[in-house]
Amino acid sequence: AQKVTQAQTEISVVEKEDVTLDCVYETRDTTYYLFWYKQPPSGELVFLIRRNSFDEQNEISGRYSWNFQKSTSSFNFTITASQVVDSAVYFCAPLLMYSGGGADGLTFGKGTHLIIQP
Amino acid sequence: DGGITQSPKYLFRKEGQNVTLSCEQNLNHDAMYWYRQDPGQGLRLIYYSQIVNDFQKGDIAEGYSVSREKKESFPLTVTSAQKNPTAFYLCASTGTASTDTQYFGPGTRLTVL
Numbered sequence: 001a002q003k004v005t006q007a008q009t010e011i012s013v014v015e016k017e018d019v020t021l022d023c024v025y026e027t028r029d030t031t032y033y034l035f036w037y038k039q040p041p042s043g044e045l046v047f048l049i050r051r052n053s054f055d056e057q058n059e060i061s062g063r064y065s066w067n068f069q070k071s072t073s074s075f076n077f078t079i080t081a082s083q084v085v086d087s088a089v090y091f092c093a094p095l096l097m098y099s100g101g102g103a104d105g106l107t108f109g110k111g112t113h114l115i116i117q118p
Numbered sequence: 119d120g121g122i123t124q125s126p127k128y129l130f131r132k133e134g135q136n137v138t139l140s141c142e143q144n145l146n147h148d149a150m151y152w153y154r155q156d157p158g159q160g161l162r163l164i165y166y167s168q169i170v171n172d173f174q175k176g177d178i179a180e181g182y183s184v185s186r187e188k189k190e191s192f193p194l195t196v197t198s199a200q201k202n203p204t205a206f207y208l209c210a211s212t213g214t215a216s217t218d219t220q221y222f223g224p225g226t227r228l229t230v231l
Contacts, residue, residue, distance in 0.1 A: 004160075033217050043206060045161075045222040052217075091160055095217060103216040105151050105176055108160030 006092055006109035013082055014117050021077045021112045023092030029053075033095040034068065034075045035106060040088045048090075051075065079114075087116045121145065122223035124209050129228045131196075131203075139194045139226045141209035150192035151210040151220060154178060161208060167192055168216060196228065204230045 003026040013019050025034070036048040049059065049066055059066045063080045079086055093106040122143045131137045141150065149168045153161035163176030167186040181200025186192050192211075196203045206227050210220040 035219070037222075042224070043208075043227075044224045045208065045210075047219055047221060050219050093160075097217070104174065105153070105163035105166050106161070106220060108153075108162070110158070110160045 004092055004094060004107055004109035006090075006112050008112045009110070010113040010115065012115040012117060015084055016081050018078060018080050019082055019114065021079075021090050021092075021114065023075045023077070023109060025073050025075070025092070025094045025107075027073070027094065027096055029096050031097045033097075033103075035093045035095065036066070036075075036077050037091045037093060038088045039091065039111070045091070048077075082114075082116045084116045084118050087114060089113050122209060122211055122221060124207075124223040124226050126226060127224065129226055131228065131230055133230055134198045136195055136197050137203075137228065139196065139207055139209075139228070141192045141194065141223060143190055143211045143223075145211060145213075145221070146189070147211035147213050147221075148189070149212045149216055150186070151212075152176075152182075152184065152192070152194045153208045153210065155206040155208060155225075164194065164207075203228055 005024045032053045034051045037045045039045050056068050065078045067076045089111040091108050091111045093108045095103050095106050097103050125140045151166040152164040155161045162178050164182050165184040167173035170189050173184050173186050183195045208225045209223040212218040212220045
């Protein structure tokens with residue numbers, strides 16, 4: 001069975017600070033995909049990034065960056081110069097593959113509630 | 119505008135009643151999913167469908183039923199057999215490959231009175 005651990009239940013920082021959200025997953029699969037989603041107070045999940053298990057390059061998108069370490073099964077997310085609008089719950093979610101190449105649904109962690117104080 | 123719509127946004131039901139949640143997408147996506155979210159928790163997969171007239175159970179399918187008669191629609195029925203139905207329900211869809219990104223609707227918050 002797959003498992004996702006987001007050990008930080010809640011993080012509170014002051015605006016403009018950098019913050020890193022941790023994600024550790026368990027899988028015996030060699031092929032899988034990793035996602036991060038943001039859930040603002042409205043409730044809708046907003047897609048942030050998709051990464052496959054063969055691509056270990058770090059990725060930067062504006063103030064967001066992701067560090068994928070396959071050897072430690074971690075896929076951490078960093079927000080640089082945080083802003084109040086970044087306040088939300090963030091979910092890490094692996095998509096694990098069948099042996100035939102298909103997949104079913106995402107496996108979600110419990111999420112990290114990020115609070116950015118002005 | 120392309121997207122996923124869920125209705126209603128809030129739903130109240132009396133204990134013992136069945137209720138159906140709507141999910142429609144105009145993205146021409148093949149696969150659709152239903153997830154449940156409880157307070158302070160992540161999402162859990164209820165059912166998913168990769169093609170019309172076919173669907174599979176997810177991790178918590180007991181007490182729920184679905185249908186997929188049209189590509190753009192994937193309604194979820196919460197039956198009286200679901201012991202604790204109060205939750206936030208999210209529908210998602212994805213393109214031709216099951217590994218594509220799942221995009222989510224705005225959700226329906228169901229409360230059982």
